[in-house]
Amino acid sequence: MTGVKIIPRRSDERGHADHDWLKTFHTFAFANYSDIEHQSFGALRVLNEDRVKAHTGFGTHSHREFEIFSYVVSGELEHSDSMGNTEILPRGALQMTSTGTGISHSEKAHGNQEVHFCQIWAMPRPGEGKGKPAYFTRNFTDGEKLNKFALLVAPSTSSEVSLNREDKGPAPVRSQLRMYAALIEPGATIAHTFSGKARKGYVHVIQKSGYNPKKAGGARLQLIGGQAEEGEVELREGDGGYLLTGADSELKIENTGEQVAEVLLFDLE
Template sequence: MSTAASNSPMQFVVRPSEDRGGDNHGWLKTFHTFSFAGYQDPKWSSFGSLRVLNEDRVEPKTGFGTHSHREFEIFSYLVSGELEHKDSMGNTEVLKRGDLQMTSAGTGIRHSEHSHGGKQVHFLQIWSVPSTRGLTPKYFTRHFTDQEKQDKLVRIVAPIGAPGVTEAREAEGPAPVHSPLTLFATIISPSKSVVHTLGSKKVHIHVVQTSGYNTGKSSGASIRLNGSTSISEGDAVFGTGELGDKIEIENTGDIPAEVLVFDLD
């Protein structure tokens, strides 16, 4: 559905969580915002440079075996549990809550991802289309604490060349991406709000499904945008507007809400 935000020229399209693709494969419980693998819907194929947003839960001692990627920027946002990453560039790492891992696949890489330890791992797998093809593959990690994200938007991914972005493998500040994409993360307390100012003409907002796997109508955290558009965990919003437009993201529920905000060209 389309909803005009009050007192704003912005237009929002809400996609409810229960309308996402994906399936329960036993070892993997997954939701797909965009067409992916066996889920194909031409209405939901991409948004700006954003091509994949999967919310994955991988059971203990299972995972994605070694497979290939090329010509995508691939990043993982860890929600809970531990994710073991290995790749053909020689990187081996266990990622935990607060970690952001980015692989610029470029001309081609091979990697595997498995649940590490005795608990399910819950993470978001995000792909974007690079502005330049044929790049040399690279790997980056960043860490952002819950305290840093508490009731404020933290820039965790930004284009190479943007202020504060370094191409060091590990560093403070946002992870570099070869796409016109900036990603912010926040954890909003009940009755609190944050305000996002558009740095482009497209915005995508995703409410992380932190309260547990639920294939029905969203429950858990509740969010209201610009005083009128209400969404819940797992729901997504696709927004269009003008540079400088503002979005107030308000937590109207009684538990913290973890929210990702993408600025996109």
């Protein structure tokens, strides 16, 4: 089994903004944040960590030719779109929109508390960017993610997903991307194998302890990729890491801190 090279993406090096109603971080170039060194990675184009103040949100706006999905960390996200979908999404919900030829939607904080969520965009597979828009939601409990990776998103062409909106399991994405989430307790170690050919990945530690544009704190993780150069890296809340994987390589993540860590992992073909 070959190794995984880990290239850290530190939290305080990301783009960030405090608009009062919205506090946000951008892993990749987005909106007013321009960075030629961090444009995208594989199919992954946007990874924003957003906090939206109660009774506010993103008004109705339009998208096309992107796969856009949100993972709710805390609070409730209110979604409405031009396809007639209206939902209140709680913690653990995964909402997927294949924008295709075009949709309009709004995303707001529901109720009297802030909503904290990760907004993710992926590039569609060649020839599928202009398909008919589609919308899916899935819900995942904390138990499903405790000290293990739960598969939240998988390619729509794979046998792992159902295109029935009422079914469970990972949400279908028109992209060569898989997204996993895990809750890792102090002292626990979990692993993910990048089976088959060498490819890319990305890992992100959710900033659960509050909006912090300075040096990362909170939960502490040790990533072990089994490769001498950048094969072992410590990450804190808000930190991430680009992953360059060998064929059939394994990434181990150990919680060496004193807090439960919430982690997103992207397997990019």
